[in-house]
Amino acid sequence: MNTLYYRVSTRTDFETAAREIFDLLLTNQNQFQNYPRFLHVEIEGHLNDLGEFDDDMLRLQQEFGEDFLLQFFTKISFPLLTKKNPKKQINDIPKELKIYDLKQNSLLSKLQIANYYNTEFVLEKDVYTYLNKVANMLKKYEKLDSYKVEIEKENYDEFGLLMHWQSYMKDLIVELFNSFTNGNLISNAAMTRSLIECYVYVSIIKKERSPSLLQDWFLSNLINGTKRYDDNVREVLNINLKELYANYEDLQSRLKKGNTNNWLSTVITKKNITFKDACDYLNEDYLYKDFQEASCFVHGQDIKSKFGPFFSYSSIYGKLYAMMFYIFKSLNLFELSPELKGEIDNLEFELIKLGEDYL
Incomplete structure (x- = not known):
């Protein structure tokens, strides 16, 4: 059995550790195809005042190690857990590791209140x-x-x-x-x-x-929206619409009736x-x-x-x-x-x- 050893340093975050362990797995599979594997991981630091692992290392050991990596090994060992694969080791390993993290360390994510x-x-x-x-x-x-x-x-x-x-x-x-x-x-x-x-x-x-229905939608929104414009904008809009549509006065009279769905009246x-x-x-x-x-x-x-x-x-x-x-x-x-x-x-x-x- 091949033993793969990885040590997490104090400054290594979850994503870095996960990607490096995954690369180690891929390299081993390429060199020793389908050979039984054992993963041993040690973690330096990453403890709070109570001696508990931080969120990154909890996630590395449980979510990444036990829930994901174990299937590709015969056995894995982390400070918090040692597990044997109850099934046959899987050797069909994805070529790329994709990490989905709702708590991304970015400027935008710091503004979000997680639910x-x-x-x-x-x-x-x-x-x-x-x-x-x-x-x-x-x-x-x-x-x-x-x-x-x-x-x-x-x-x-x-x-x-x-x-x-x-x-x-x-x-x-x-x-x-x-x-x-x-x-x-x-x-x-x-x-x-x-x-x-x-x-x-x-x-x-x-x-x-x-064409007339689409035109009615367009004009109805412009005409009924003039209430939100100031006098100068309203005047310029009306002048331009009169130039574009010979029957603008009739259109305006018809489309002003009813509610905002009146453009569907035809x-x-x-x-x-x-x-x-x-x-x-x-x-x-x-x-x-x-x-x-x-x-x-x-x-x-x-x-x-x-x-x-x-x-x-x-x-x-x-x-x-x-x-x-x-x-x-x-x-x-x-x-x-x-x-x-x-x-x-x-x-x-x-x-x-x-x-x-x-x-």
Whole structure:
């Protein structure tokens, strides 16, 4: 049996020690393929006033040593534990060590107030594995400019307004995903609500494929938004719009009526169009129900958000499912490569399978 010895010095942190031990393992496997291995680790210092190991060394011995490294050895020995591998030593070792640490030593992380109660679920092995796959997919999506191809095909979108919808939704999806992995579950519910709204409005635009509908959305927001501008900006805006649109006065009169959803009046014939009306128009009966559920964690008076909103893994999985469901639906609104589409399909299936353990 080969014995691998490693000594942690006083100034060595967790990540440095973990990477050096892992490199030692890879080197040994390359030199003595599949030969039985024994790891012996000694730790110098890293003790507090009570003689207890600091967080870095506790993590090195338990989370990294016992939970991860043991499978690649016949036996491991640390100051706090000595363990024999109850199974056969695994010799198929990953080529790269990836360390996920919610408590990164960075300037930004020092500003964060950790909520480990909410992140315990994220760190469950199967949940973390799933979220890692989602993160890799979203990183690929972030690099794509597929919307430029999509805009060329949307002949009803003369000014490329859908490009701005997708750009915003892309940023929203990334922030939404990050909020979940960081345990910001109330923020996550609020952003899920926003994503549902985006999905509904863009779905109606793409369903109708109407230049005038897209124009109405654009003008309605400009016209009704003038209340927030000062007099000079409002005047310049009105002058420019009058030059662009010969029938601007009629458009202004029509779009000022009703509420902020009035731009949908050509497809939904109601005086005051609600978001529920927009959801109903798509004939997807779960949309408004999901929107209401997410809204519970936005509105301050809701009792559900006060009495243990995330009291169990099943409730947290519910937030994960809602988030991922609308991320997938939103991504599919725009053109995707067959490869990315296949990844999303697989992730949808895995999400349902994951729920079998947490519902």
